[in-house]
Amino acid sequence: MKIKVTSLVLLLTLIFPIMAKSQVKIQQTAGRDALGDFAPEFAHLNDDILFGEVWSRNDLLSLRDRSIVTVVALMSQGLTDSSFKYHLESAKKNGVSKTEIAEILTHAAFYAGWPKAWAAFRMAKEVWTGDADSTALGPLDVYAQSIIFPIGKPNDAYAKYFIGQSYLAPIIAAGVPIANVTFEPGCRNNWHVHHATKGGGQTLVCVGGRGYYQEWGKEPVELQPGDAVHIPAGVKHWHGAAPNSWFSHLAIEVPGENNSNEWLEPVSDEEYSKLK
DSSP, X not given: OBOOHHHHHHHHHHHHHHHHHHOOOOOOOHHHHHHTTTOHHHHHIIIIIIIIIIITOTTTSOHHHHHHHHHHHHHHTTOOXXXXXXXXXXXXXXXXXXXXXXXXXXXXXXXXXXXXXXXXHHHHHHHHTTOGGGGOOOHHHHHHXXXXXXXXXXXXXXXXXXXXXXXXXXXXXXXXXXXXXXXXXXXEEOOEEXXXXXXXXXXXXXXXXXXXXXXXXXXXXXXXXXXXXXXXXXXXXXEEEOTTSOXXXXXXXXXXXXXXXXXXXXXXXXHHTTOO
């Protein structure tokens, strides 16, 4: 069931300060360094608005994605000057691998034009060539760049209750405990029940990728970033990633009396294979 409005307001009150802390503030001085005396207003707009405000909204769109958008936009205009090289270097810094930038520019070539792609490739090759680290990012590293909460460490303590690899990152332990749980594609936990004599249960808030939640006897519910479900105590259920997508959700323990967790049978491959 979808979380009630009152519960959602309380939830946002709890996690919004955490999300704010996850936002990376961009500090830029290039405008003032180059044009501070000649065009102070332009320098202000460049350093404080474009980078200080727009680029700093990485809680809404990651730095990696903003770099990709910017590189493609500049390439489409045929701009391959020092600013283009700066944004290529930023893209690399923000997690875009050599393989990915090659595919990005190849894809954009069909829309922006072949000559522009050639010019962009010459500069991209200069930025990425010989850099072993630029090709070292695996699928988990790439996915981690797309969400604002940390991935954490392999969830080894509960591995026997999961099919596939999961990761756990405690966000806050005091008050209402919150953790970010990440599932690799195809990973899901076993059927389980949160027990409590009063209150209890759990709330899930999707923060990345695509996944599913299912209660016993009901159809699976697809979860995407921004979706939330409340799981009352005593309800048998499971949750995890879609077959072809990473998935992360905040797991928020609902206060209650005599809380406990009962792990049950795995979600069968036959059941799971029905999902898209």
